[in-house]
Amino acid sequence: MACSSCSTGTDGQPRGCKNNGTCGSDGCNKLTVFDWLSNMSLPSGERAFDCVEVRFKNSRKEFFRNTENLSLSIGDVVATQAQSGHDIGMVTLVGELVKVQMKRKKVDFKDEALPKVYRKASQSDIDKWQKCRDREEEIKKRAREMAIILKLQMKISDVEFQGDGSKATFYYTAEERVDFRQLIKDMAKAFSIRIEMRQIGYRQEAQRLGGIGSCGRELCCSTWLSDFRSVSTSAARYQQLSLNPQKLAGQCGKLKCCLNYELDTYLEALKDFPSQDTKLMTEKGIAFCQKTDIFKATLWFSYKDDPANWHTLSKEQVQEIRAKNKKKEKVASLEEYAIENYVVEEKVLFENVVGQDSLTRFDRPKRSRNSKNRNKNKNRNRNKKSGNAQTKSNSGNRGPANKSEGGKGQGGNRNRKRRNNNRNKNQNNTKQQPKNA
Known part of the structure; x- marks a missing residue:
């Protein structure tokens, strides 16, 4: 759902059109409608339909009457009428298809009370609107902190500023009714703006925030799906799907809307x-x-x-x-x-055709390198100890052999000297005896 000029930059923002997903070609808008009548001219004498469709932040779209007969086209930024002040939005559809969309949304195109388009937005209007959009994340974070301090069981999922910066709408989800009167007083005092709280469902929250589904594509509710039909577990039973809540639930925590896509085909096939x-x-x-x-x-x-x-x-x-x-x-x-x-008992659940040992082989915890090094050091120490023991045993075996040879070291040399001295004395005595005789 992105245009050809939208390429991701280093900060995650589009690098091409620089419009953060709201380019003039309307290719990456949420819930966009293809204008297949854009290349066709009106018959002679016919006037163009005087209502236009304008999209605001995320998926909020409203219809406005072009009373000034402005030449508007898809992608134009316009200033529109609001309850107090004015709002800034982008034109997403013009012409006869707007009448079809109004009938589909059950909006009376003959109603004179429809809000009006004031003018095309000037550069000052766009700059002021962009400054308000930059404040939304910070204000949403502070509002969540205030709700936690007041111990309110609610989740503030999105904040939308009005184009002139005089009002902010906070979208929240909650299981039960929440008394947020004190929260509104605190936020109005802290932000110095008018506050409006609007509760939405979990599917509407996923629609506004968007994301990537388990199929690898953008969520259907944030790209093209505009109506939310009820989804029951019987849809999964008819399609013979396992009733696993982790696989059947979407990002909103409810059953996936795509369970209804093929349900009619299954029901038709099951008739026979x-x-x-x-x-x-x-x-x-x-x-x-x-x-x-x-x-x-x-x-x-x-x-x-x-x-x-x-x-x-x-x-x-x-x-x-x-x-x-x-x-x-x-x-x-x-x-x-x-x-x-x-x-059933002989059913082959898994056939090892690639030589794999187990399907859960990647689930085993990896051994750290430190443990491997410790084991190597332990083996080295063991080898050293065994080597020292062998040398000691060999040295112990050499001891008796040296002693039998007459000892070793200084003790052996002394004994040899004594023997030589005794021999020399005996020789001298034998030489001196005849002279004395």
């Missing part, structure tokens, strides 16, 4: 199908319907005594068996009609 309460009478026993596949036009039945074994039957075969049962005739068994027999 037997109901889920269908019972087939056979000689083996009573068979109950377990599952229905609308796309393949098949049904699964199982016996009352053997619910684990399912038998696949086509829609025509079931109708044939029911016709015989109405005549009080029983068929021999479902196996004669079954396309294939199906055993």
